[in-house]
Amino acid sequence: MAAAPLYCVCRQSYDVSRFMIECDICNDWFHGSCVQVEEHHAVDIDVYHCPKCDVQHGPSLMKNRNNWHRHDYTEPDDGSRPVQAGTSVFVRELQNRTFPSADEIMVQMQGHQVTQKYLEKQGFRYPITVPKVDGLGLKLPPSSFSVRDVEEYVGGDKIVDVIDVARQADSKMKLREFVKYYYKPHRPKVLNVISLEFSDTKMAELVVVPDIAQKMSWVENYWPDDSFFPKPFVQKYCLMGVKDSYTDFHIDFGGTSVWYHVLWGEKIFYLIKPTQANLALYEAWSSSPNQSEVFFGDKVDKCYKCVVSQGTTVLIPTGWIHAVLTSQDCMAFGGNFLHNLNIGMQLRCYEMERRLKTPDLFKFPYFEAICWYVAKNLLETLKELREDNCQPPAYLTEGVKALITALKNWLKREVTEPASEVPDHIRPNRLIKELTKEIRYLEEEQQSGAGGSKPMKSQGSGACPLTRSTLDRASHHARRTARRLRHHHHHAPKTPSNLEILELHTRQVLKRLEVGPFEEDVPFSSTVTAKFNKASVASAAAVERSLDNNLRLVMCHVKIFNSVVPLLAGLCREHPTSPTTEEEAVEGMLSMAGLLYPQRPEESSTAQEPWWSSPAHRSPDRGTLHQSSGSNSSEAWGDQSPSRAASTPLCLDPSPGTDYQYCETTLSPPLHPSKRSAPNTPPISNQATKGKRPKKGMATTKQRLGKILKLSRNNHFLL
Incomplete structure (x- = not known):
């Protein structure tokens, strides 16, 4: 194999990145830096003599200037040619x-x-x-x-x-x-x-x-940071x-x-x-x-x-x-x-x-590469805005539409011009498809909003992020992870839970009543405080870990119960109603406050002893009470050992053939309905169930409310 030719006085091979000039006498090539000739000077040289030829033939010959208004100043200065940009004229x-x-x-x-x-x-x-x-x-x-x-x-x-x-x-x-x-x-x-x-x-x-x-x-x-492209x-x-x-x-x-x-x-x-x-x-x-x-x-x-x-x-x-x-x-x-x-x-x-x-x-x-990165991130932004029921600003919607068109054209061009800048970890066709789907969702929402349905939040709403750059990185990652988890566990539309329906109904009733709050019941508050102190002594470690939440929960329960129960009692005295109506109203308030505890089926008809006094529902080592909802099976009612129940204050047990089990301590705030597993139980109101009877073995609203009303009348109701 022949060796690469060497040039210049430095005798190095050709380097495309370095300026070189040819000697018009010996026809050898020289690096401009080696012979002190700058690239912008080379255009002024008419005949170049290298240092070796310069000794015999004299210095290089320079071009003569003929004009001051043309890029090529050697053109005749006859004034017939237009002035060119950048010249002194x-x-x-x-x-x-x-x-x-x-x-x-x-x-x-x-x-x-x-x-x-x-x-x-x-x-x-x-x-x-x-x-x-x-x-x-x-x-x-x-x-x-x-x-x-x-x-x-x-x-x-x-x-x-x-x-x-x-x-x-x-x-x-x-x-x-x-x-x-x-x-x-x-x-x-x-x-x-x-x-x-x-x-x-x-x-x-x-x-x-x-x-x-x-x-x-x-x-x-x-x-x-890990991009393949610089x-x-x-x-x-x-x-x-x-x-x-x-x-x-x-x-x-x-x-x-x-x-x-x-x-x-x-x-x-x-x-x-x-x-x-x-x-x-x-x-x-x-x-x-x-x-x-x-x-x-x-x-x-x-x-x-x-x-x-x-x-x-x-x-x-x-x-x-x-x-x-x-x-x-x-x-x-x-x-x-x-x-x-x-x-x-x-x-x-x-x-x-x-x-x-x-x-x-x-x-x-790498303009195209960054456009793919932007498309991937804007897809996440559009998904978050849609989940938050927020309408993206017009500039972002129009920008994504233009971006989709450009990405499609670039993929088509790859067939004839294979110079791809698509990042390795991006699936281009899928990304384009999902972006198109988000735009279609937006257009459908806009059409439905124009037709009179509930509109999305406006782009000016402070709760709606406008661009990814306005979001905190950690917060954005957390929201994206939460969304993926929700998508993984809930492929079908979520059925409203009993608590959600009852809470909505109760709020509507209270809004119509518009009665001011009553004074707190001191004896009841004292009882609750004593109960809380007892639980705190028995479980100091648990209280230290969640003291703020526990206090907030207990005080919230006290305020709700002391305000709602006298309110409903007073309303019943002023406006006599059937016992069923009174019981339903009381249970609605207690359910919304998280104070209602359903009892075992076998105790529903003959229970004389308050359910909270049963040792099966108290953990001897933690002093916590366990609350269950959504199932009437033996697993849902805590037939497990007390020590095991106490060690798992919050659990989701998707046992085969049973509903999800939800357990929590009374010293921890109940999960928001949107965070709980969707129960399979039917709605409790006749309007929601359209007259259908509840499943066999499940206590009806009237039965559970009757029990709560009896307990409250006998002053046996405790937290």
Whole structure:
């Protein structure tokens, strides 16, 4: 196998990343850094002589300048060719032109006003200017920070992209060479550095991006740490431009929004709205062969001029077409970020870049990959909003629709252009299907809401999270886990429990009565306190673990019982009713308060001894009472040993052939009905059961209430 050819005086093999120049005498190739020729200088050389040939043939021959208004300054200066963007003639003419003031479109704000809540409510459609950094959360070096300081923090060997403004051409050079150029008393060219991303350097510690950019950024919120693709770094740029630097009209890559802060110097922005017509004109202009000869601002209705002075921060939204002129030597910091507010526009800008065949160097890194990550997270957000009966904001719904369309097109394109950026752990077809399903749910809810049914909560409700970035990470994970558990255990719609129906009925009755509370019954309160003290002594460890909940539960039971029982008794005296009605009302209150304890079937007819005095229902070592509901079987009534029952104060025992068993101590608050297993027992009211009799062996409402009423009349009712 033949050895790779060696080049240059350093005798190394070819490296595509390094600039090289060919000697026109010996036809050998040399690294520009080895022969002290910068890439931007090479275009000025007409005939190059390498150091060896220079001795015999003399120095290299340079090109002669024939004009000052063309990118190729060797063209004859006959004045017949149009002025091209970036040339000295162009810059001079641009500075003499007049434009509408950007005050017509700029939103003047203070730093503390630029919040995610504000942008989600008002939208992020117009540029924002902030005269001072206070309240923005933006941290920057002092205004005395210089270009030499940048070299110190970033490193002189750092290769930076440099724009030759007069030719509007990009080249590479070491940072130390640019610094030398910058401090020359006479600069032969206008060079501009606008893409020095320094997140991986020591200078990153000196700059903290604005809070709004961090909170809304897709990269910050959705890019996983274990991603196969390298994380895009686009949030920290240092821009160093000399006077008369010019960047022609463009849209920032991927339709990203951008923040700029002028540390010192001055920049002038020429802004154009991203309307449908303007975007179409921009794409046609960008793909035209005479693009550099046409000032795009002349092709639209309005091009606004915005002067950004020292200390000012500007936020430019998605899709805004803009050009930038550096009117004096300037250092600025900026960054780009994708977000949820303008998803459709971001996708449109990306597709435009593809049609224009924009080089990867000038595109957002792994744009499609981050869109898949965002789609996965937005699916979780939509599910949570639907479960909370919250309607997502319009910008999020429209953004997800646009995202679904883009993801489908990218999958189809994979057939002919296999350059997939789909993350390995994402199932693309399933993800698209589930997102489509969530959008269909939303549309159905909106249609049913328009038809007069119960509407969903509005997007302005404080209980409804708007975007994933507004959620606490731990809280979001907990809610997602809970949802998955609920989905796993409940595949069918949940049947309302007896307690839920009774609680709703009782609330409706009390609302109609509208009677004030009665005074507490002191003897009864004393009895409850004594009972609680007895339980506390017998089970100090259990009380210490849940003291707050226990006290709250006991006091709640006391208040409910002491208020409701005299209330119902008084109502019965004033308005005589049948014993059945009184008993049902009392049991409804006791059931809602969690104080009702059903007795064993065999004791329902002859029980003279209070159920709480039975040793089978008290744990000798813990002093706790066990409450059971939803089943009349022997397992449900605690036929297990007292020690075993005491050791399991809360249990769900899905025994074969029996209902779920629910057990809890009286010193622990009962679970909310929505957290309990759905019982298979029929509803207790005739209206709910439509006249059907309860299952055999189950006590009816009247039977249980009769027992409770007898106990209360004989003053035997205790907690």
